[in-house]
Every structure is written in C-alpha cells, then in structure tokens.
Amino acid sequence: MNSLIFLLVRSGINSFLELLRKPAKLVLWLFLVSLLIGLFVLTLFTQKSGDAIADIVWLKGALMLLLLIFAVISVQKGLSNGDVIFDMNDVNLLFVSPVSSRKILMYGILRMAKMALLAGFFILFQSNSLSSNFGVGFWAVFLVLLAFVLAVSLLQIVSLLIYSLSNGKPKRKRKVRILTSIVLLPLAVSLAVALVRTGDPLLAAENTLKAPVASWTPVVGWAAEGVVSIISGNTGTGLMFFGLILITGALLILYIAFSNPDYYEDVLVATETTFEKKRGLSEGQINAEARSGKKVKIAGMGIGGLGANTIFYKHWREAFRAGTLGFWGMSSIFTVCGAILMSLFVRKSGGNGILVLLQTLMWLQVFLIGTGRGLKELYMHYIYLIPESSFRKILWSNFEIAFKVLTESIVIFLAAGLILKASFVMTLASAAVYVLFSFLLLGINYLSLRWTGADISNGLMVFLYMIAVFLIMLPGLAAAIVIGTMVEGIGVLLGLTVLALWEWGAGMGCFWLSKGVLHRCDIPVMKTVK
Amino acid sequence: MIDVLDMTKKYGKFTANDSLTLSVDKGELAILLGPNGAGKSTLIKSVCGLLRFQGEIKIGRHANHTVEAKRLLGYVPEFPVLYPMLTVAEHLEFIAKAYRLDHWEKRAEELLARFELDDKKKKLGKELSKGMQQKVSVCCALLPQPQAVIFDEPLVGLDPHGIRELKGVIAELRDSGCALLVSTHMIESMEENWDVTYIMVSGRIERVCRRADIGADQSLADLYFSITEGKEKGAIL
Numbered sequence: 001m002n003s004l005i006f007l008l009v010r011s012g013i014n015s016f017l018e019l020l021r022k023p024a025k026l027v028l029w030l031f032l033v034s035l036l037i038g039l040f041v042l043t044l045f046t047q048k049s050g051d052a053i054a055d056i057v058w059l060k061g062a063l064m065l066l067l068l069i070f071a072v073i074s075v076q077k078g079l080s081n082g083d084v085i086f087d088m089n090d091v092n093l094l095f096v097s098p099v100s101s102r103k104i105l106m107y108g109i110l111r112m113a114k115m116a117l118l119a120g121f122f123i124l125f126q127s128n129s130l131s132s133n134f135g136v137g138f139w140a141v142f143l144v145l146l147a148f149v150l151a152v153s154l155l156q157i158v159s160l161l162i163y164s165l166s167n168g169k170p171k172r173k174r175k176v177r178i179l180t181s182i183v184l185l186p187l188a189v190s191l192a193v194a195l196v197r198t199g200d201p202l203l204a205a206e207n208t209l210k211a212p213v214a215s216w217t218p219v220v221g222w223a224a225e226g227v228v229s230i231i232s233g234n235t236g237t238g239l240m241f242f243g244l245i246l247i248t249g250a251l252l253i254l255y256i257a258f259s260n261p262d263y264y265e266d267v268l269v270a271t272e273t274t275f276e277k278k279r280g281l282s283e284g285q286i287n288a289e290a291r292s293g294k295k296v297k298i299a300g301m302g303i304g305g306l307g308a309n310t311i312f313y314k315h316w317r318e319a320f321r322a323g324t325l326g327f328w329g330m331s332s333i334f335t336v337c338g339a340i341l342m343s344l345f346v347r348k349s350g351g352n353g354i355l356v357l358l359q360t361l362m363w364l365q366v367f368l369i370g371t372g373r374g375l376k377e378l379y380m381h382y383i384y385l386i387p388e389s390s391f392r393k394i395l396w397s398n399f400e401i402a403f404k405v406l407t408e409s410i411v412i413f414l415a416a417g418l419i420l421k422a423s424f425v426m427t428l429a430s431a432a433v434y435v436l437f438s439f440l441l442l443g444i445n446y447l448s449l450r451w452t453g454a455d456i457s458n459g460l461m462v463f464l465y466m467i468a469v470f471l472i473m474l475p476g477l478a479a480a481i482v483i484g485t486m487v488e489g490i491g492v493l494l495g496l497t498v499l500a501l502w503e504w505g506a507g508m509g510c511f512w513l514s515k516g517v518l519h520r521c522d523i524p525v526m527k528t529v530k
Numbered sequence: 531m532i533d534v535l536d537m538t539k540k541y542g543k544f545t546a547n548d549s550l551t552l553s554v555d556k557g558e559l560a561i562l563l564g565p566n567g568a569g570k571s572t573l574i575k576s577v578c579g580l581l582r583f584q585g586e587i588k589i590g591r592h593a594n595h596t597v598e599a600k601r602l603l604g605y606v607p608e609f610p611v612l613y614p615m616l617t618v619a620e621h622l623e624f625i626a627k628a629y630r631l632d633h634w635e636k637r638a639e640e641l642l643a644r645f646e647l648d649d650k651k652k653k654l655g656k657e658l659s660k661g662m663q664q665k666v667s668v669c670c671a672l673l674p675q676p677q678a679v680i681f682d683e684p685l686v687g688l689d690p691h692g693i694r695e696l697k698g699v700i701a702e703l704r705d706s707g708c709a710l711l712v713s714t715h716m717i718e719s720m721e722e723n724w725d726v727t728y729i730m731v732s733g734r735i736e737r738v739c740r741r742a743d744i745g746a747d748q749s750l751a752d753l754y755f756s757i758t759e760g761k762e763k764g765a766i767l
Contacts, residue, residue, distance in 0.1 A: 290614035
C-alpha cells in the first residue's frame with residue numbers, strides 16, 4: 001500500500017482503537033452524538049413558519065462574518081509563520097523519505113481538511129437555532145458545515161501560498177496586505193454607500209448582503225452564497241459557488257506543487273513553532289506571553305511583598321509588563337465595550353434589560369475566568385514549594401482576578417445601569433450576582449482540578465466543568481426564579497439576592513471541598529492533542 | 531534529611547512507584563539511575579510535594595507538604611519553566627521575598643555571576659534559551675540556601691561551562707552538609723562525587739549501592755548495566 005495512504009488509514013484506525021481504550025473519552029463522544037441526535041429530533045418540532053422566520057440573508061451574513069475571521073487569521077498566519085499543515089513527525093520521517101514532495105503536500109492538505117472538519121464540529125450543534133430562526137432542516141446544517149470545511153481548507157492553502165511567496169520579503173508582504181484590502185474593498189464600499197443612503201445600519205447590512213458584491217467576495221462570499229442558494233432552491237448557483245472554491249483550491253495546490261516543489265522550508269517554521277508550543281504546554285509553560293513575539297519594554301523593575309503576598313505583586317509586575325492596561329487585558333476592554341453596546345441595543349426592548357445583560361456576562365465569565373494568573377500558577381512548581389500556608393498562597397494568587405472582576409463589574413454595571421435606567425439597588429444586585437458568580441466559577445475550577453488532578457483530556461475537563469457549573473447553579477437559579485415570580489414588585493430583586501447568596505455559599509463550599517489543592521493533588525499537566 | 535518510606539504512586543491502575551524506601555543523609559550525594567519510564571521523575575516530584583502518594587516522605591523530619599519541610603527544600607525540575615514576563619533578576623527577587631529571605635542580594639549576585647547570568651539580569655524569562663532557563667532555575671533553587679536539594683536531569687541543556695559549574699556547585703553543597711538527590715542519565719558526570727546510588731527499574735528500586743560496595747575497577751556505569759541489562763558492560767556513556 002502507498003505509504004501515505006497507509007499513514008492516513010492507520011492513523012484513523014489507531015485513533016478509533018484509542019477511543020475504545022479510553023472509556024471517559026468514549027462516553028464524551030457518545031454524549032456528543034446523542035446530543036446531536038437530540039437536536040435533530042428537536043429540530044423537527046421547532047421549525048417556525050411564516051412571519052416568524054428571519055430572512056435567510058442573515059444566515060449568509062453570519063457565515064460570512066465567521067469565515068471573515070478565519071480569513072483574517074489565515075492571512076496573518078501567512079504573513080508570519082505560515083499555517084500548520086504538518087506535524088513534527090511528518091517533518092522528521094516523511095520529509096526525509098524518498099516520497100514525492102507533491103504527494104506529501106496532498107497528504108498534508110487532506111489532513112488539513114480533517115482539522116477543518118473538526119474545527120467546524122460546533123456548527124452541527126446550531127441545528128436548533130438554524131431551524132427556529134430560518135426554518136431550515138437538519139440537512140442545511142451539514143451544508144453549512146460543508147461550506148465551512150471547503151472555505152477554511154482553501155484559506156489554509158492561501159495562507160501557505162502567502163507564506164511561500166512573501167517569507168523574508170517585506171515588499172511582498174506589503175503587497176499581500178494591499179491585495180487583501182482590495183479584495184474586501186468592494187464589500188466595505190458597498191456597505192458604506194448603503195449606510196449613507198438608508199441611515200439604518202441593519203437595513204444597510206441587509207441590502208449589502210443581498211447585492212452580488214457580497215456573493216462574489218472571494219472565499220467568504222462564495223461559501224456563504226453557495227449555502228444560501230442551495231437552501232433557497234437555486235441548487236445550480238449554489239453548486240457553482242462551491243465549484244469555484246474547489247477549482248481555486250485545486251489551482252493553488254497545483255501552483256504550489258509545480259512552482260515550488262521544495263516547499264519544506266516554508267512549512268517548517270510553523271510546524272516547529274506549533275511543536276514547541278505543545279511541548280511548552282506539556283512542560284508547564286501555559287502562559288501565552290511566553291510564545292508571544294511582541295517586543296516588551298522593561299520600564300519598572302522589582303517585586304514587592306513578603307511571603308505569600310509576593311505572588312500578587314509578581315502578578316502585578318507581569319500584568320503591567322504584558323500590557324499598559326495591567327490587570328485589564330483586551331478581554332476586559334471587549335467585555336466592557338460589548339456590554340455597553342448590548343445595553344444600548346436592549347434599551348429599546350424595554351423590560352429588565354439589565355437581566356439580559358447579566359445573563360450574557362455570566363455566560364462569558366464561564367470561559368473567561370480561566371484566564372486569571374492564579375489558576376495558571378497551579379501548572380508551575382513554584383507555588384507548591386513556597387514555604388507558606390496553602391490558604392494564603394491560593395488567596396493571594398487570586399487577588400489579581402478578584403481585582404479585575406470587581407473593577408470590570410463597577411464599570412460595566414454603572415454604565416449599563418445609566419443606559420438602561422435601572423434602579424441603583426437593581427444595578428447593585430446584578431453586579432453582586434456577577435461578582436459572586438465569578439467567585440463560584442473560581443471555586444469550581446479549583447474543585448475540578450482537585451478531583452480530577454487534571455489527569456484527563458482538556459475536552460473532558462471542560463465538559464465536566466460545564467456540567468459542574470450547570471448542576472451547582474441549578475438550585476440557586478430555581479430558587480431565584482420561584483421567588484422572583486411569587487413575590488410581586490420586588491420579586492426580581494429578591495430573586496437576585498437569593499441567587500447571589502447561593503453563589504456565595506456554593507463558592508465557599510467549592511473552595512472548602514478543594515482545600516489542599518496544593519498538597520493533596522498532583523500538579524496538573526496541560527494535555528496537548530495532536 | 532530526605533526520607534522516603536514505603537512510598538507508592540499510582541496513575542489509575544499503573545504503578546509508577548512501588549513501595550519505595552530511600553534516605554539521603556546530610557552531606558550525602560544520592561544518585562537516582564534508571565532507564566526511561568523507571569519512575570525517577572515521579573519519585574522526585576513526589577518528594578517535592580508536587581504529586582500525591584501513599585506512604586511517607588519527610589524532609590528533615592517534617593512531612594514533605596509542611597511549611598517547615600518546604601523551607602528546607604530546593605528543587606531543580608527537569609524542564610525549566612520560567613515566568614515569561616519576569617526578568618532574570620526578578621525571578622530571584624520573587625523567590626527571595628516569597629521565602630522571606632534576609633540579605634539575599636549578595637548571594638543572588640554570586641549565583642548569577644557563577645552561571646554567567648550577571649549580564650542577563652534584565653532579560654525576560656521568555657527571551658532566554660533552554661540552557662539559560664535551566665541556569666536561572668538552578669539559581670532560584672539554590673538562593674534560599676536549602677538543606678536538601680533535588681535535581682531532576684540538571685545537566686540536560688547546559689553548555690560545558692554550565693555543566694562544570696553545576697558539578698562544582700553540587701560538590702560544594704555536599705561538602706557544606708547539604709543532602710542531594712540527583713536523577714540523571716549522564717552517569718559519567720556523577721562518577722566523582724556520588725555516595726549512594728539507587729537504581730530503579732519499572733517503578734522499583736532494584737539496587738542500593740554505596741561507593742564502598744563496588745570494586746576499584748568497577749564504574750557506576752558497569753553497575754548500572756549489570757542491574758538494568760543483567761550483564762556488565764564497559765562505560766560506554
């Protein structure tokens with residue numbers, strides 16, 4: 001058998017066998033598949049009809065926006081290290097073997113498509129929202145996934161080509177940036193003109209998305225138009241756009257293969273960088289700053305404190321050195337700006353807009369809480385060896401995230417309260433629920449590490465964490481909803497107070513249960529997937 | 531000073547360390563040898579309190595998780611992990627303040643000079659090569675003047691100067707009464723100074739050997755191969 005086909009087939013078989021040998025992983029996959037089937041069944045009952053269905057053009061817009069993000073990332077990667085289409089074992093074993101470099105390139109691109117398929121797996125879970133918002137069936141979700149895989153694969157080839165052509169050539173890099181801007185210029189101009197004409201951002205976006213300029217925007221427009229055309233019954237047009245992606249991809253592959261058969265050097269930097277990143281993670285270096293090529297200006301020097309509180313002063317120094325905003329990173333800026341924008345948006349809808357905002361912020365916090373430096377300390381040996389009590393070390397190592405959450409909540413809820421004209425007590429209660437929810441999430445994070453010892457895959461860890469958040473919050477939420485609906489007038493306020501108290505109690509419980517995380521638990525190791 | 535008593539470490543059904551017992555006295559250099567996967571790093575991490583285990587581990591008669599034990603212990607990990615946003619000097623300052631050390635500046639200067647890091651004090655952790663990071667890691671471990679030091683593959687990644695200096699430091703620490711436990715694959719590098727060798731195979735200590743136990747014509751490498759491969763070989767390492 002051809003060695004490359006053998007590699008692909010054998011890797012697939014071995015991955016499946018490994019899955020069978022790891023019951024936890026198998027259960028997770030079975031759960032995901034069951035969830036997909038459940039969503040499919042739900043789709044059959046939630047399809048809307050008539051006026052309730054949103055214009056399909058918004059699906060096109062959402063898909064274009066998603067792919068645009070991938071396009072920007074791909075171009076950026078192409079201009080820096082190139083995209084990763086090979087693993088280090090390919091470099092060490094395949095590149096030196098007497099196998100045609102063109103065949104190896106095809107093998108790399110096939111693997112890349114597999115990665116794009118995995119990256120697009122989340123799309124399958126959107127069946128219910130696609131069905132309820134656009135009245136499309138489950139098959140449309142597969143169509144969106146197909147478009148996503150095709151577009152992302154093509155973008156990765158573009159990224160490889162950009163790197164191959166512009167590596168070490170600043171002038172060419174500038175040309176690539178200009179060309180990328182030119183490609184997107186018609187869409188931007190069209191949107192600006194529509195905005196000037198209508199004065200309504202939503203109407204302007206709708207008109208632009210319906211115009212041919214959006215459909216013919218390379219890759220992102222082609223993929224989105226392909227999906228929308230087929231869903232709308234214009235199968236021929238849809239297939240034409242999908243065909244356009246395939247032909248462009250094939251031409252680019254042919255160009256790379258025949259113009260530059262010695263492309264190994266072009267993929268080497270990205271492969272080695274990714275390998276080093278994975279190795280660093282498994283060795284305990286989980287700080288993203290370690291892998292950043294950003295030039296750091298060393299202004300102030302030194303670390304304050306004594307004993308356990310030195311950890312906080314260290315975080316202070318690290319945070320302000322990483323960015324002028326200190327404890328407030330870009331995530332804080334995005335959160336605050338997003339919250340203000342959302343407040344402006346929900347202002348018109350009336351009702352308890354601040355509750356809608358609170359709910360969204362709490363969802364975000366589920367994922368953002370893990371970015372604190374305190375939790376990252378657990379992956380390095382220093383905090384375990386410092387001769388201070390575990391309690392003091394945990395306390396001081398989380399001061400940074402506590403400060404961040406507190407200041408964020410003050411700014412967010414002060415602004416939102418003013419925009420939404422919420423009462424002071426209501427604003428205060430919402431802020432308390434948000435801050436104490438963060439406290440609870442921190443406790444659940446420690447508890448997850450304490451109980452699992454982090455000796456499970458990252459996917460399973462996140463899954464268990466989400467389940468734990470859901471289960472722990474459920475009684476508090478249920479009590480808050482019951483009280484909120486039973487009591488007239490101040491019901492919502494009472495409900496929020498009950499929820500805040502529950503979060504405080506549950507958070508304390510989690511911290512109590514996770515006590516000894518520094519001496520009754522294995523140092524966690526970041527599991528890296530291939 | 532370092533006492534491991536009937537220590538077992540399991541990962542699920544896999545036993546990484548099986549009922550290990552060892553001790554390292556003051557002024558003693560103990561070498562931990564064994565093939566890959568023998569359980570050396572697991573033992574070292576357990577001694578340092580980074581892993582939970584069954585059994586007992588004491589540092590200077592204190593259970594290894596206590597504050598008193600941590601005050602006596604220094605650890606040089608296999609993979610040096612530094613804080614990317616701290617300079618070399620700040621790493622030492624962080625350790626000094628976290629350990630509540632007095633008058634640490636002079637010792638820090640000496641350590642940095644010894645490992646040729648004195649001109650790199652303002653370099654960030656992320657700007658250093660692997661070897662440099664290893665040197666900073668050694669300086670951090672030695673700054674609190676611990677009475678027991680654990681080294682996990684300390685020579686890997688060091689340049690010849692670094693290797694020479696570290697070997698010198700290890701000898702000096704031993705002479706000053708420090709208990710040393712060193713895990714290494716570079717058997718030759720420890721030939722001169724070792725006092726006791728623990729040879730591990732498949733999670734168990736297969737042989738404990740004191741320097742006096744082996745003949746004048748036998749090297750540490752001969753001993754190692756006789757245990758791990760069942761026959762004596764020349765010192766080919």
